[in-house]
Amino acid sequence: MRSHPSTARGRPPAFSYRSSLAPRSSSIGEQPSGGEELFCDDIPVRRLAARFGTPLYLYSASAIEARLVAFERAFLRVPHTICYSVKANSNLSILRLLRTFGCGFDVVSAGELKRVLQIDRRANRRIVFSGVGKSLMEIDLALKSGIFLFNVESESELSRLARRAGELKRKASIAFRVNPDVPAETHPYISTGRDQHKFGIPLEQASELYRRAARHRFLNVVGVSVHIGSQITSPEPFRRAVDRIAQLVRRLRQDGHSIQYVDAGGGLGVCYRGGDQDFVEYAARYAAALIGPLNGLNLHLLLEPGRAIVAPAGALITSVEYVKANKGKRFLVVDAAMNDLLRPSLYGAFHEIVPVRNDRKLGRAKFDVVGPVCETSDFLARDRPLPETVEGDLLAVLDTGAYGMALASNYNTRRRAAEILVKRKTAKLIRRRESFADLIKAELVETSIGRRQAGKKRVEKSKTGGN
Numbered sequence: 001m002r003s004h005p006s007t008a009r010g011r012p013p014a015f016s017y018r019s020s021l022a023p024r025s026s027s028i029g030e031q032p033s034g035g036e037e038l039f040c041d042d043i044p045v046r047r048l049a050a051r052f053g054t055p056l057y058l059y060s061a062s063a064i065e066a067r068l069v070a071f072e073r074a075f076l077r078v079p080h081t082i083c084y085s086v087k088a089n090s091n092l093s094i095l096r097l098l099r100t101f102g103c104g105f106d107v108v109s110a111g112e113l114k115r116v117l118q119i120d121r122r123a124n125r126r127i128v129f130s131g132v133g134k135s136l137m138e139i140d141l142a143l144k145s146g147i148f149l150f151n152v153e154s155e156s157e158l159s160r161l162a163r164r165a166g167e168l169k170r171k172a173s174i175a176f177r178v179n180p181d182v183p184a185e186t187h188p189y190i191s192t193g194r195d196q197h198k199f200g201i202p203l204e205q206a207s208e209l210y211r212r213a214a215r216h217r218f219l220n221v222v223g224v225s226v227h228i229g230s231q232i233t234s235p236e237p238f239r240r241a242v243d244r245i246a247q248l249v250r251r252l253r254q255d256g257h258s259i260q261y262v263d264a265g266g267g268l269g270v271c272y273r274g275g276d277q278d279f280v281e282y283a284a285r286y287a288a289a290l291i292g293p294l295n296g297l298n299l300h301l302l303l304e305p306g307r308a309i310v311a312p313a314g315a316l317i318t319s320v321e322y323v324k325a326n327k328g329k330r331f332l333v334v335d336a337a338m339n340d341l342l343r344p345s346l347y348g349a350f351h352e353i354v355p356v357r358n359d360r361k362l363g364r365a366k367f368d369v370v371g372p373v374c375e376t377s378d379f380l381a382r383d384r385p386l387p388e389t390v391e392g393d394l395l396a397v398l399d400t401g402a403y404g405m406a407l408a409s410n411y412n413t414r415r416r417a418a419e420i421l422v423k424r425k426t427a428k429l430i431r432r433r434e435s436f437a438d439l440i441k442a443e444l445v446e447t448s449i450g451r452r453q454a455g456k457k458r459v460e461k462s463k464t465g466g467n
């Protein structure tokens with residue numbers, strides 16, 4: 001990073017400022033002011049926005065790789081497999097990239113399973129299937145695909161899985177997802193490891209369920225799983241959860257079960273405020289919290305990081321449509337909205353927003369950055385100090401590589417954004433912007449329902465005419 005405003009300090013090199021003489025796009029006649037502009041790897045973000053339009057998701061392949069390598073290194077001293085959590089960002093090219101680095105995958109639906117098989121048929125032996133509501137169709141697909149592990153979350157699921165495995169004559173390896181009743185100190189919507197949550201089986205029922213599972217000829221009981229939530233930034237909850245899992249593993253082994261795997265789930269948080277921390281050190285502390293309690297148990301560790309790998313590698317680029325003031329309050333109405341990035345509306349999440357073209361001489365003011373969607377909850381930031389901004393300026397919403405596009409919708413019949421994968425000087429389109437035709441292609445215009453009296457005749461006719 002050559003130069004950066006204080007807001008982007010310490011960030012991985014994915015998004016950094018370099019000095020620039022380019023004049024601000026919308027202010028013709030303005031003198032070049034020796035400002036700086038945001039780059040994604042070695043490409044000016046401005047150029048990508050001009051070429052692909054906005055709103056636009058940009059991902060840095062180098063940043064994803066750097067994160068993955070650091071994460072991997074933190075666990076080097078124990079046997080482990082990283083099963084990237086597909087739901088964080090499920091773009092096929094991102095999955096493909098992670099696969100080339102040797103990742104396995106954690107999936108929570110048939111759709112995610114198909115995505116992984118789409119990029120590599122032979123990745124099946126590296127797939128872990130989690131989720132509280134696996135349907136019959138999903139279980140069948142996973143059995144037939146020969147996935148590596150089912151994380152079973154209830155007694156009913158165990159029965160369903162055992163029955164289908166028997167009927168299809170396919171052996172299934174299973175772990176139970178155990179609920180360790182550990183508070184995770186994160187947003188209540190993404191905390192999953194307490195008694196009141198729908199996830200997993202209570203620790204007290206584990207012995208009985210493992211005994212039951214072991215009786216099924218087509219089930220192979222191989223592990224214990226835990227996932228206590230997401231965006232957890234302290235190692236302590238992880239340590240406490242894994243500590244309980246370690247005790248359970250000892251008990252289960254005494255009961256004669258051959259437990260070889262502990263799936264420690266995902267959940268490692270990222271630092272959304274004030275740039276990224278030293279990830280190598282942070283990942284090392286996380287790894288120590290997991291590895292410590294498992295010491296001496298001779299287990300293979302499965303890890304399901306999502307956010308920690310991809311969040312800082314992504315930015316949502318948006319352009320300012322209008323600058324508006326209501327009494328004292330100032331708004332930047334941008335072309336990205338809650339349908340593009342739901343996290344601020346859903347969790348009140350904070351994302352750093354930086355100008356693509358930065359002039360450090362400009363004064364700062366507080367703005368609400370809002371989208372065009374007809375909801376008051378449609379905001380990307382509130383009361384955010386930003387440089388004075390004019391219509392046509394570009395902004396980058398940082399750390400949006402995880403749960404950004406993955407949670408995007410077509411609300412307000414808005415087309416989902418394009419996605420670009422950047423590596424150094426190369427930018428590739430990995431998802432084109434949706435067209436209006438994409439949005440309506442599954443819909444049928446039904447004309448026979450809701451017709452008034454006048455149309456009665458035609459309705460009658462269509463009955464006999466056969467449509």
Ligand SMILES: *Cc1c(COP(=O)(O)O)cnc(C)c1O
Binds near residue numbers: 085
């Ligand atoms: C969501 C999820 C993950 C990934 O969580 P992150 O916070 O993105 O690391 C891992 N495992 C399971 C079972 C999940 O539901």
